[in-house]
Amino acid sequence: MPGHRATAGTTALLTLLVLVLAGCSTSRGSDTAGDGPVRLTFWSALRGSQEVVDEFNRTHTDIKVNFQQVPSGEQGGWAKLSNAARAGNAPDVATIEYPQLPSFTIDGVPRDISKLLPDSVRRKILPQALDLTTFDGRTYAVPVDIEPMVFLYRKDIFTKNHIPVPKTWAEFESSARKLKKEQPRSRIASLFTTGGTLYMAGYAWQAGAQWYQTSNDTWRVSMDDAPTRKVAGYWQRLMDDDLVRVEPGSSQQWRAHLRSGETAGYLAGAWAAGSMMASTPDGKGKWAIAPMPQWDPAKPKVSTQGGSTFMVTKDSRHPKEAMEFISWMVTSPDALRAKLASGVSSAFPSVPGLVPVARKEMDTSYYSGQDIFGLFGKQAEMITSSWKWGPRMVSTTTSGDDGLARAGAGSGTVLEALREAQSRTMPDLKSLGLSVTTD
Amino acid sequence: MSTVTSSRRTAPPQAAAADPPRRIGRRQQRIAATVLLTPFTALLIAVFLVPVGYAIYLSFFGEDHSGLGFGGGETVFTGLRSYLAVLQDPSFLSGFGTIALYCVIFVPTVVVSALALALLLDSGLIRLRRTSQMLLYLPHAVPGIIAAVIWLYLYTPGLSPVIKLFAQADITIDFLGLHTVLPSIVNIALWSGLGYNMIIFYAALQALPREVIEAATIDGAGGIRTALQVKVPIIRASVVMVCMFSLIGALQLFTEPMLMNQATPMVNSRFTPNMYIYDAAFRRNNYGLASAASVILLIVTCVLSYAVTRWSGRRERRA
Numbered sequence: 001m002p003g004h005r006a007t008a009g010t011t012a013l014l015t016l017l018v019l020v021l022a023g024c025s026t027s028r029g030s031d032t033a034g035d036g037p038v039r040l041t042f043w044s045a046l047r048g049s050q051e052v053v054d055e056f057n058r059t060h061t062d063i064k065v066n067f068q069q070v071p072s073g074e075q076g077g078w079a080k081l082s083n084a085a086r087a088g089n090a091p092d093v094a095t096i097e098y099p100q101l102p103s104f105t106i107d108g109v110p111r112d113i114s115k116l117l118p119d120s121v122r123r124k125i126l127p128q129a130l131d132l133t134t135f136d137g138r139t140y141a142v143p144v145d146i147e148p149m150v151f152l153y154r155k156d157i158f159t160k161n162h163i164p165v166p167k168t169w170a171e172f173e174s175s176a177r178k179l180k181k182e183q184p185r186s187r188i189a190s191l192f193t194t195g196g197t198l199y200m201a202g203y204a205w206q207a208g209a210q211w212y213q214t215s216n217d218t219w220r221v222s223m224d225d226a227p228t229r230k231v232a233g234y235w236q237r238l239m240d241d242d243l244v245r246v247e248p249g250s251s252q253q254w255r256a257h258l259r260s261g262e263t264a265g266y267l268a269g270a271w272a273a274g275s276m277m278a279s280t281p282d283g284k285g286k287w288a289i290a291p292m293p294q295w296d297p298a299k300p301k302v303s304t305q306g307g308s309t310f311m312v313t314k315d316s317r318h319p320k321e322a323m324e325f326i327s328w329m330v331t332s333p334d335a336l337r338a339k340l341a342s343g344v345s346s347a348f349p350s351v352p353g354l355v356p357v358a359r360k361e362m363d364t365s366y367y368s369g370q371d372i373f374g375l376f377g378k379q380a381e382m383i384t385s386s387w388k389w390g391p392r393m394v395s396t397t398t399s400g401d402d403g404l405a406r407a408g409a410g411s412g413t414v415l416e417a418l419r420e421a422q423s424r425t426m427p428d429l430k431s432l433g434l435s436v437t438t439d
Numbered sequence: 440m441s442t443v444t445s446s447r448r449t450a451p452p453q454a455a456a457a458d459p460p461r462r463i464g465r466r467q468q469r470i471a472a473t474v475l476l477t478p479f480t481a482l483l484i485a486v487f488l489v490p491v492g493y494a495i496y497l498s499f500f501g502e503d504h505s506g507l508g509f510g511g512g513e514t515v516f517t518g519l520r521s522y523l524a525v526l527q528d529p530s531f532l533s534g535f536g537t538i539a540l541y542c543v544i545f546v547p548t549v550v551v552s553a554l555a556l557a558l559l560l561d562s563g564l565i566r567l568r569r570t571s572q573m574l575l576y577l578p579h580a581v582p583g584i585i586a587a588v589i590w591l592y593l594y595t596p597g598l599s600p601v602i603k604l605f606a607q608a609d610i611t612i613d614f615l616g617l618h619t620v621l622p623s624i625v626n627i628a629l630w631s632g633l634g635y636n637m638i639i640f641y642a643a644l645q646a647l648p649r650e651v652i653e654a655a656t657i658d659g660a661g662g663i664r665t666a667l668q669v670k671v672p673i674i675r676a677s678v679v680m681v682c683m684f685s686l687i688g689a690l691q692l693f694t695e696p697m698l699m700n701q702a703t704p705m706v707n708s709r710f711t712p713n714m715y716i717y718d719a720a721f722r723r724n725n726y727g728l729a730s731a732a733s734v735i736l737l738i739v740t741c742v743l744s745y746a747v748t749r750w751s752g753r754r755e756r757r758a
Contacts, residue, residue, distance in 0.1 A: 082724050106508040107724060135509045193704050217506035248704070391508060395723045398708050399530070405704030409617045424530045424709075428719075431524035431728040433501070433517065434508045 147269025
């Protein structure tokens with residue numbers, strides 16, 4: 001038995017080794033030798049990045065970008081970036097999701113670009129998106145896309161069973177009950193276990209929750225504030241009454257249910273429209289998109305789910321050029337066209353001025369020609385900017401997901417899962433020396 | 440560490456009694472000792488002492504962030520901050536709870552079944568002794584990660600032929616459920632550890648003086664009585680050793696749950712202390728926390744091994 005087990009000592013060794021290896025394995029892309037163009041390295045897990053970079057290199061002579069596709073965050077992309085930064089050789093430009101940005105900023109990976117970001121670019125970006133990349137008055141990343149949450153639903157199933165498309169959460173519940181009654185095998189949507197915490201965050205955000213706040217130089221953590229309790233109770237009821245399917249997010253199982261119509265709806269960011277087209281091609285003509293149900297239709301509020309940002313790293317030796325590259329990627333119609341040409345994407349650009357380009361490039365026959373970008377645009381304007389992501393969201397989301405999985409298996413509740421996520425995140429924040437309170 | 444102490448204790452005492460070879464000079468002896476000890480010492484330093492030292496350093500020094508932390512930090516002495524954070528972390532402590540529960544199931548099961556098999560082999564009741572020995576030992580030769588992959592295949596709904604078989608008999612069985620996942624992990628450990636521990640017991644039984652067994656037989660003790668009241672008490676030292684190794688092995692439980700973490704959310708990312716350390720370092724990017732947890736785990740393991748060794752040593756002396 002004792003032969004093949006890692007000991008505490010070897011775990012420490014592993015730590016050391018990874019740090020050392022991260023130092024050797026990544027070659028620095030940016031070298032200043034010679035008078036040639038400035039060479040930048042760019043890491044991203046976003047699909048279509050290669051096409052965007054090719055287009056940039058084709059149209060620019062003074063800057064050449066060397067692109068490297070990295071695994072998505074959970075699959076090692078985050079670890080790769082933070083190890084490279086620890087070793088001092090992070091790429092010039094890297095992609096990071098909104099929830100992870102505070103964590104990387106605290107670790108000193110992105111550069112403060114408040115002064116670097118040209119006003120001309122800043123003005124074009126949706127202010128709510130920029131709010132999510134600005135901490136303590138300083139901007140650390142440029143938003144690529146901002147993803148207002150919407151409700152994707154099976155129009156054919158809703159029409160056939162005379163179920164109204166819900167405008168409020170109360171209607172959502174009654175529609176869910178009606179659907180279950182008319183089609184006992186179908187459910188209106190899913191409550192995700194794996195990955196579910198970030199969806200729950202979207203629901204809570206919409207209801208006005210503030211899991212993380214900053215005031216007086218202190219983080220305030222409250223994952224069980226009144227709006228969160230309302231939302232958690234609501235989903236608990238849907239789960240207890242068997243009105244939603246409880247399953248891991250992005251799983252085979254979930255996709256199979258979407259295909260068969262056993263799951264007739266999906267609440268997610270705007271990007272999901274394109275993802276649905278790719279993963280469920282035979283749903284063409286059957287799906288439609290509606291705004292998120294509201295708590296108070298008189299005061300509609302919208303939150304986001306998903307979305308990414310570009311950072312210039314502290315390690316970059318060419319921050320000015322890196323910013324030029326980012327500005328081009330975020331604001332240029334050519335960049336968006338190159339990205340859209342590479343495949344189906346309905347990511348909503350953080351620059352509203354680009355929406356006409358996206359609308360023109362996107363074939364929406366899957367949604368029976370619905371003007372989905374028009375819908376996304378209206379929703380994006382209603383995004384409330386009260387929300388802040390916390391300093392260690394990986395800790396928060398993995399703990400929350402564990403709790404949701406247990407709640408799904410009948411042990412514990414949605415609210416308990418969120419409370420546990422908070423209590424399991426606090427030690428991380430404390431050991432980083434952050435000033436933090438739960439009052 | 441524990442291995443060193445225990446093997447010293449169980450080492451045969453003849454070595455001291457034997458005549459030292461006087462012909463060889465002291466100088467040569469010293470050279471031989473140096474040559475023979477160097478590889479061990481070098482490895483000990485490189486793969487144990489240095490990492491432990493670095494872990495201790497990381498646990499006391501870290502980036503200090505003040506306030507919101509966005510200003511960037513500098514490496515400073517942070518004192519016991521990481522230790523306090525770990526000890527206040529319910530998920531770290533629950534990892535030890537998981538281990539305790541695992542031990543309660545695993546240690547008695549493995550000891551009793553390995554002992555039973557060894558006694559059966561020793562009694563000569565089993566034919567083809569060598570073949571059955573080898574068959575039982577074979578799983579131990581399979582690396583832990585491979586064993587975990589094989590069992591995960593058998594546990595996963597939709598893939599597993601076992602689940603399919605049960606399903607045909609209308610029995611729904613979920614090996615990866617909330618309450619079944621720990622027994623499933625114990626089963627993997629049992630599968631790979633049973634043969635190994637059986638060999639230890641069997642070797643100890645083989646070394647028993649035959650006169651004692653004969654005396655028992657003459658006194659009229661049957662096979663079962665001889666096994667339980669004569670053989671087992673004599674090989675008690677081996678039993679204690681197996682218990683101790685199983686306990687230490689359990690504290691370092693990592694491979695199987697780590698792999699199962701990919702397959703079921705019922706094994707969370709901080710399921711055992713070792714997984715907590717991995718999660719803190721490589722997913723939460725909190726090296727201070729990971730190092731402090733490593734040092735605490737190391738101390739717990741050392742203290743526990745020492746306690747078990749001392750306790751069993753005293754028992755033996757009294758016996």
